[in-house]
Amino acid sequence: MKKEKIxxxxxxTKTFGDFxxxxxxxxxxxKGEIFGFLGANGAGKTTAxxxxxxxxxxxSGSAIVAGLDVATQADxxxxxxxxxxxxxxxxxxxxxxxxITFFGGIYGLSRKQIKEKTQQLITKxxxxxxxxxxxxxxxxxxxxxxxxxxxxxxxxxxxxxxxPTGGVDPITRRQFWEMIYTQxxxxxxxxxxxxxxxxxxxxxxxxxxxxxxxxxxxxxxNLKQQFNVESMNDVFLKLxxxxx
Amino acid sequence: MLPIIFILPLIQLVILSNxxxxxxxxxxxxxxxxxxxxxxxxxxxxxxxxSYFNVSSEFQSKKEANLQMQKGNTDVILEIPIHFExxxxxxxxxxxxxxxxxxDGAAAGVSNxxxxxxxxxxxxxxxxxxxxxxxxxATQPENIMTIPSFWYNKTLNYKTFMVPxxxxxxxxxxxxxxxxxxxxxxxxxxxxxxxxxxxxxKHQFIIGKLFPxxxxxxxxxxxxxxxxxxxxxxxxxxNIFLIYGFTSIYLIxxxxxxxxxxxxxxxxxxxxxxxxxxxxxxxxxxxxxxxIESMPTWAQNITYFNPIRYFVExxxxxxxxxxxxxxIKTKIGIIALxxxxxxxxxxxxxxxxx
Numbered sequence: 001m002k003k004e005k006i007x008x009x010x011x012x013t014k015t016f017g018d019f020x021x022x023x024x025x026x027x028x029x030x031k032g033e034i035f036g037f038l039g040a041n042g043a044g045k046t047t048a049x050x051x052x053x054x055x056x057x058x059x060s061g062s063a064i065v066a067g068l069d070v071a072t073q074a075d076x077x078x079x080x081x082x083x084x085x086x087x088x089x090x091x092x093x094x095x096x097x098x099x100i101t102f103f104g105g106i107y108g109l110s111r112k113q114i115k116e117k118t119q120q121l122i123t124k125x126x127x128x129x130x131x132x133x134x135x136x137x138x139x140x141x142x143x144x145x146x147x148x149x150x151x152x153x154x155x156x157x158x159x160x161x162x163x164p165t166g167g168v169d170p171i172t173r174r175q176f177w178e179m180i181y182t183q184x185x186x187x188x189x190x191x192x193x194x195x196x197x198x199x200x201x202x203x204x205x206x207x208x209x210x211x212x213x214x215x216x217x218x219x220x221x222n223l224k225q226q227f228n229v230e231s232m233n234d235v236f237l238k239l240x241x242x243x244x
Numbered sequence: 245m246l247p248i249i250f251i252l253p254l255i256q257l258v259i260l261s262n263x264x265x266x267x268x269x270x271x272x273x274x275x276x277x278x279x280x281x282x283x284x285x286x287x288x289x290x291x292x293x294x295s296y297f298n299v300s301s302e303f304q305s306k307k308e309a310n311l312q313m314q315k316g317n318t319d320v321i322l323e324i325p326i327h328f329e330x331x332x333x334x335x336x337x338x339x340x341x342x343x344x345x346x347x348d349g350a351a352a353g354v355s356n357x358x359x360x361x362x363x364x365x366x367x368x369x370x371x372x373x374x375x376x377x378x379x380x381x382a383t384q385p386e387n388i389m390t391i392p393s394f395w396y397n398k399t400l401n402y403k404t405f406m407v408p409x410x411x412x413x414x415x416x417x418x419x420x421x422x423x424x425x426x427x428x429x430x431x432x433x434x435x436x437x438x439x440x441x442x443x444x445x446k447h448q449f450i451i452g453k454l455f456p457x458x459x460x461x462x463x464x465x466x467x468x469x470x471x472x473x474x475x476x477x478x479x480x481x482x483n484i485f486l487i488y489g490f491t492s493i494y495l496i497x498x499x500x501x502x503x504x505x506x507x508x509x510x511x512x513x514x515x516x517x518x519x520x521x522x523x524x525x526x527x528x529x530x531x532x533x534x535x536i537e538s539m540p541t542w543a544q545n546i547t548y549f550n551p552i553r554y555f556v557e558x559x560x561x562x563x564x565x566x567x568x569x570x571x572i573k574t575k576i577g578i579i580a581l582x583x584x585x586x587x588x589x590x591x592x593x594x595x596x597x598x
Contacts (some may be wrong), residue, residue, distance in 0.1 A: 055440045055597050074597055075443050083441040087434035106442045 004031040006158060006189050007052065011061035014047050021047040023212035024061060031157075034180065034190040036203030036220075040240055044212040045193050046162065052191070053083050053160050066157045079107070082151035086163035090147055092136030096127060099135055100150060107154035121149050141172030148179060152188070159183070161192040165199065177202055197233040206232070208239050215239050249422070249460065250467070253414040257468055261407045261476060264533070268354040273297045275322040276309055281329035290366050291322070296358050309343075319345045320355060332367075407476045408559040409532040411468040416552055417523055419461040419495055423502025424519045426453055427594075428509050440596045450591060454499045461495040462488065481566030490558050490576055497551055497583035503590040526552045554579055 007029035014022040022044045029035045039045040050056035052063055054074035063070045066080040090099045097118055104114035122131050125145055135143065144164060151159055161180075165173045177199065184190050192203070200206050200220060207217040216223055216239060220232055227235045273291055277284050292299045300318060303309040309321045323341040331338035342359055346352035430436035439449060465488070472478040480487075501522065509515040528534070529543065530552040536544055547553045554575045561567035 053441050055437065057597055075445075078441055078443040081441070083438065085434065085437055087437070089434045089438035091435055092433070103442070106439075106444045108443075 005029070006031045006066060007035075007191070008064040009052070009061075010063070012048065012051060012058055012063050013060045014044075014051060014056065015059040021212055022051070025209070025212075025214050027207055027214060027217055029158075029189060029191060031189055032184060032187045033204040034184050034192065034202065036200050036206040037191060037193045037209070038195075038200055038206055038236065039193075039209030043209045045209055048209070049160060049162060049191075049193065053081060054078050079154070080157050082154070082156040082159040084144075084147050084151040084159070084161050084164055086166050090135050090143065090150060093134060095134055096122065096131050096138075096146060099146075100153065103150050104153050109154060117153055121153075125149060141168045141176075144168055145172070145176060145179065148176065152183060156188070158189040158191060161190065163193055163195065165194065165196065173199075197231065197236055200232040200236075208236060210239055249418065250464070253418055253464055254467060254471060257407070257410055257414055257471055258475065260410050261403055264402075264406050264410065268351045268358070269296055271297050271320055271355050271358070272318045273299050273320040273322060274301050274303055274309060274312065274318045275299070275324065276303050276306060277324045278326040279324050279328035283329035283332055284324045287324065287363070287366050288322075290362050294358070294362060313343065313345060316345075320359065322359075403476045404478050404564065405560075406532075407472045407478045408563050409530075409556050411465065411472060412552060412555045412559055413527055413530075413532070414468065415461050415465050415491070415495075416498055416526070416555070418464055419457050419498045420502050420523060421516070421519055422460070423454060423457050423499045424505040424509075424515045425512050426457075427503065427506035428512055428515045432511060446591060446594060446596065450503065450594065454503065457499055457502075458492075458495050461498075462491060465491050478563060480563050482562035482568065486562050486567075486569060486572065487559060490555070490562075490572065490579070493576065493580050493583055494551065494555050497579055497586055500583060500587035500590045501551075504586060504593065507590060507593045526550050529553070530556050532556050551579065551582065 005028045007027075009025060009027050011024040011026055012022060013020065013024045025048060037045055037049065047056065051058050051070060052065055054065075054070050054077045058071055065077050068077045068080065070077050091102065094102065100118045100121060101114055104117060109117065122128055125142075127142070127146070130138065130142075135146070138146070148159075148161070148164060151161075165176055168176065173196075180190055180192070180202075192199075194200065203220065205217065205219050206223060207214050208223075209215070216226070216235070218226065223235050224230065224232065227238050229235055229238065275288055275291075277288065288299065291297050297320075303312070303321075306323070309318070309323075312318045313321060321341075321343040323343075325339060325341070328338055328340075340363065342356075344352045344355055344359075427436065430439070469480070469484070469487075473480065502519070505515050505518050505522075509518060529536075529539070529547050529550050531547065532552070536547050536553065539547070558567075558572050558575050561572060
């Protein structure tokens with residue numbers, strides 16, 4: 001049913017000097033799905049993702065994101081995507097409201113839109129009491145939820161989440177994934193990297209990257225069958241061990 | 245942070261302007277008088293009368309004098325030879341020995357000038373006296389006298405000279421440091437990556453980043469000028485808008501250098517180190533503390549690339565000499581061109597995509 005391809009990656013390669021971080025990966029992401037992009041540290045996930053969001057030029061191969069080529073139309077791609085990185089990336093020395101206004105402005109929202117969005121967002125996150133506090137003073141979990149909401153301000157077609165729940169407590173992680181689900185139901189495509197294998201189970205489809213190549217790509221259910229194991233954790237271990 | 249940005253430079257301006265003086269005062273002078281004549285006593289009393297010298301003591305032997313010099317108890321030893329007065333009258337010339345402690349070469353040079361002036365004025369008055377005495381007629385001695393005349397800063401007030409220069413340094417350092425630390429800080433914190441993922445245009449981001457520092461630079465200049473006028477009574481003979489006009493362009497250049505540094509460094513430490521490297525060279529080769537004319541030719545050539553040099557020259561010309569636009573237009577042109585080139589490089593080297 002979900003057949004519209006929103007990300008098309010063809011033999012995408014990135015080389016730094018004589019080290020090839022991403023070795024010609026090919027995959028598609030469909031509209032409205034939650035796509036889990038897994039891999040061990042140093043497997044090339046972050047590098048691949050940076051090419052998809054237009055801040056790193058591919059050495060060879062192509063990537064079409066939201067119908068636009070990342071190599072030649074990076075700025076247009078950026079208008080259509082949201083991004084939230086593992087490093088918390090709102091401005092700590094601005095208040096919640098100021099951050100929303102700032103990023104809203106960058107994405108070209110009008111003053112009126114910004115005002116409405118700010119109101120909605122703060123109510124949804126139940127942050128009315130702290131709306132004028134500096135973001136730096138918030139607990140990490142709150143920051144991450146806020147950061148995710150800000151990445152959605154301009155209603156992007158795709159959101160890229162780079163280890164969004166790193167260092168966050170289990171309850172907040174659960175809430176965070178509820179937010180992701182809600183957003184996916186609205187038709188937004190979610191592209192997420194994570195190290196938590198229980199989170200991988202929540203994804204519609206999962207790819208596992210090992211040493212710069214995608215070793216497996218399917219639904220969590222099929223992957224478990226294919227490798228004849230109980231959990232995604234075991235799938236991951238099996239793949240990583242084969243390489244050793 | 246904001247009070248720090250404002251208050252520290254102004255404290256520096258007040259302290260440095262008072263301290264950074266080339267005047268040499270309280271030179272400790274001792275003497276050996278082998279002649280013990282009227283002429284030798286008159287010469288010594290001339291030194292005693294001068295406000296630059298502290299005539300401390302008379303030594304009995306050259307050996308003792310040298311010992312005190314080595315101990316650092318005296319700066320200058322004046323040795324009046326035997327038959328000083330007799331030779332002066334009979335042969336119209338005589339020798340004096342002056343030893344100057346030259347550990348601080350600059351101060352020794354200045355002391356030397358003062359001593360020469362006192363001795364020559366003494367010599368002239370001696371000759372005048374002698375002539376008057378011999379002829380009975382009050383004829384003028386046939387000596388050519390030089391009368392120093394200092395233009396634009398009549399009293400040779402060092403503060404008048406230094407305050408505009410130090411103000412230039414403060415404006416430059418502040419804007420260079422703040423701008424070079426700024427974008428690199430965002431690299432460290434991680435917000436720059438977030439910005440790079442947004443569709444914001446390069447020029448929007450850069451202008452947004454640097455404009456506050458441009459305003460800050462002009463505000464610091466304003467407060468500094470007020471201090472210069474109120475506390476140091478520095479005159480502003482020229483049009484103050486020329487200073488502002490020049491500073492506006494100058495700040496664009498400095499912020500461009502800061503941006504360039506920021507683009508090519510990964511941490512604030514690196515940026516700080518490089519900013520210091522340039523600042524020290526710019527300051528020491530600006531002509532503020534050492535005259536450019538006395539530098540070797542290769543060093544003089546380097547100073548043509550030193551923005552502070554132009555700013556120091558312009559602010560002094562406009563404030564102390566009352567220069568108009570025509571007199572500084574070449575310098576404005578050079579700085580504008582320089583700003584254009586540096587900012588071109590800086591914007592070009594700022595990449596949203598690697």
